[in-house]
Amino acid sequence: MRALMIQGTGSNVGKSLLVAGLCRVFARKGLRVRPFKPQNMSNNAAVTADGGEIGRAQALQARAAGVAPSVHMNPVLLKPQSEIGSQVVVQGRVVGTAKAREYQTWKPRLMEAVLDSFGRLSDEADLVLVEGAGSASEVNLRAGDIANMGFARAANVPVVLVGDIDRGGVIASLVGTRTVLDEADAAMIRGFIVNRFRGDPALFDSGMRFVAERTGWPALGLVPHFADAARLPAEDGLGLRREGRKGAVIIAVPVTPWISNFDDLDPLREEPGVEVVLVEPGQPLPAEAALVLLPGSKTTVDDLLFIRQQGWDIDLKAHVRRGGRVLGLCGGYQMLGMRIDDPFGIEGEAGRSVEGLGLLDVTTTLTAKKHLEAVTGATIPDGVPLSGYEMHIGETSGPDTLRQPFARLANGQADGAASADGRVVGTYVHGLFADDRQRARWLTLLGAETSDLAYEAFIDNILDGFADHLEAHLDCKRLLAISVR
Structure with a gap:
C-alpha cells in the first residue's frame, strides 16, 4: 500500500489543510484514501461513526476523502484542561488525564495503539495520508516520539516537509530542520513544499533552489495562498479569531x-x-x-x-x-x-x-x-x-x-x-x-436577513477548489510516487 506523511517546520504551517486538499485530490482520481494523524492536541473535536471522538481536522480530512470519520484516523487525541495537562483520548475513548511530563512516560504504550490504528486504515486503503504534529525539529521530544519522525520510522512512511513562507524565515526553517535532524530521520524526508506564498512565484525560484541544494531534498511545489481555506472548520484557536462578515x-x-x-x-x-x-x-x-x-x-x-x-x-x-x-x-x-x-x-x-x-x-x-x-x-x-x-x-x-x-x-x-x-x-x-x-x-x-447559503455544499465547494489549487501548484504525480513504501 501507499502512505505519505506531511510534517511541518512548525505549528500552523498548513499541514492539516494540505492533507485535506490532497485527500480530495487523490480521492477524485479513484483511490481509496484515508487520513491519519497519530497524535493531535485540540479541544475542537468531532464525533465518529463508530461512536468515539477525533480531532476536528481529521473529520474534515475524512470528508475530503469521501469517507466517514473513524476513531482510527486519530488514535491519540489530547484535549488540554490546564496549561500543563490534558485529557487523553485513545482510539476514541477517554483513558485518563496526564500532565506534560507524565505524558512522556505514556508514549511507548500509546505507540501500540497508533500502529494498530494505522494498520487498520492501511488494510482498507490504497493511500493513507498522514499528518504530523507541531514541528519535525523538536529534538527535545524525539525520544519516544509518536507524532512525527518516531511514527514515520516505526511505520516506514516517507515524509514531505512543509514550511510556511507567510510567517517569514521559511528558508532558515527548512534548512534548519535538516541541520538538527539526525541522519536516519532526515533520510525519511523525500522532498519539501513551501506553503502560503504571496506575490510573483518567480521571485522565489532561487530560494527553492537554495533549500534543495542545502538539504538534498527536491522541491515538490510552491503553493500560493488560498484565501478560502480559512473558511474551512479549524482545529485550534487561530481559526476561532478569523474575520467573518459584517452584518446588521x-x-x-x-x-x-x-x-x-x-x-x-x-x-x-x-x-x-x-x-x-x-x-x-x-x-x-x-x-x-x-x-x-x-x-x-x-x-x-x-x-x-x-x-x-x-x-x-x-x-x-x-x-x-x-x-x-x-x-x-x-x-x-x-x-x-x-x-x-x-x-x-x-x-x-x-x-x-x-x-x-x-x-x-x-x-x-x-x-x-x-x-x-x-x-x-x-x-x-x-x-x-x-x-x-x-x-x-x-x-x-x-x-x-x-x-x-x-x-x-x-x-x-x-x-x-x-x-x-x-x-x-x-x-x-x-x-x-x-x-x-x-x-x-x-x-x-x-x-x-436570511440567505440561500447551503453550508455543507459550501464546504465541499471549497475543498474542491483547494484540490484544484494544489493540483496546479504541486507535483502530485511525484507525491504519489514517493508514497510507495
Whole structure:
C-alpha cells in the first residue's frame, strides 16, 4: 500500500489543510484514501461513526476523502484542561488525564495503539495520508516520539516537509530542520513544499533552489495562498479569531480560556445578515447584541468562574432584561443553570458545587460517562428539523427541561431547556448552525436577513477548489510516487 506523511517546520504551517486538499485530490482520481494523524492536541473535536471522538481536522480530512470519520484516523487525541495537562483520548475513548511530563512516560504504550490504528486504515486503503504534529525539529521530544519522525520510522512512511513562507524565515526553517535532524530521520524526508506564498512565484525560484541544494531534498511545489481555506472548520484557536462578515445583527461570543468546538460559529460567520463579535477578556458584552452565544467548554466550571471574573454574568443579566436572547451550547448550556455539581471530581475537587448563571432552572451533575453520538430531531414547539452531534459529560435536569425542552430527538429523548419566555435556551447539540433549516430558524428569531447559503455544499465547494489549487501548484504525480513504501 501507499502512505505519505506531511510534517511541518512548525505549528500552523498548513499541514492539516494540505492533507485535506490532497485527500480530495487523490480521492477524485479513484483511490481509496484515508487520513491519519497519530497524535493531535485540540479541544475542537468531532464525533465518529463508530461512536468515539477525533480531532476536528481529521473529520474534515475524512470528508475530503469521501469517507466517514473513524476513531482510527486519530488514535491519540489530547484535549488540554490546564496549561500543563490534558485529557487523553485513545482510539476514541477517554483513558485518563496526564500532565506534560507524565505524558512522556505514556508514549511507548500509546505507540501500540497508533500502529494498530494505522494498520487498520492501511488494510482498507490504497493511500493513507498522514499528518504530523507541531514541528519535525523538536529534538527535545524525539525520544519516544509518536507524532512525527518516531511514527514515520516505526511505520516506514516517507515524509514531505512543509514550511510556511507567510510567517517569514521559511528558508532558515527548512534548512534548519535538516541541520538538527539526525541522519536516519532526515533520510525519511523525500522532498519539501513551501506553503502560503504571496506575490510573483518567480521571485522565489532561487530560494527553492537554495533549500534543495542545502538539504538534498527536491522541491515538490510552491503553493500560493488560498484565501478560502480559512473558511474551512479549524482545529485550534487561530481559526476561532478569523474575520467573518459584517452584518446588521450582532451575535456576541465571550471568549473563555477553555472554549471548545468553536466551529459551531463558522456557519453564522458566512451569513450576510450577521456579525459574529468575539468578546475578549476585559471587554464588556456589547449592548447592541441580539444574541449572546455561550459555546462549548473543555472545563466548564473554570470557564464559568472566568465569566464571573470578567463581569460578563452581570452583562448577561442586563442583556436579558433588555429583551436580548441567550443560547448556551453544551458547556454553555450547563453554565446557564442554577448550579453545577461535581461529586466525583471530574473537573477538580470532588464534591465541589458552583453556582451557575441562574438564567435557566436546571442543575447539572458532572459524571465520568461521556455522551458521544450523532443526533437528529426537531425543535419544540415549531417542529423545525435539526441534525448535529452530542459530545459532553454530565447530566442536566430541572423544571425547565420538563416544562419547555429545546428539542425532541429522533430517539424520543428531550434535549435542552428554554426559559418561560423562550429567550434563554440551552442545548447539548453541537453543529446546530451547520443545518440550514436551524440556522434559518435562528436568523428569523433574531430578525436577521436570511440567505440561500447551503453550508455543507459550501464546504465541499471549497475543498474542491483547494484540490484544484494544489493540483496546479504541486507535483502530485511525484507525491504519489514517493508514497510507495
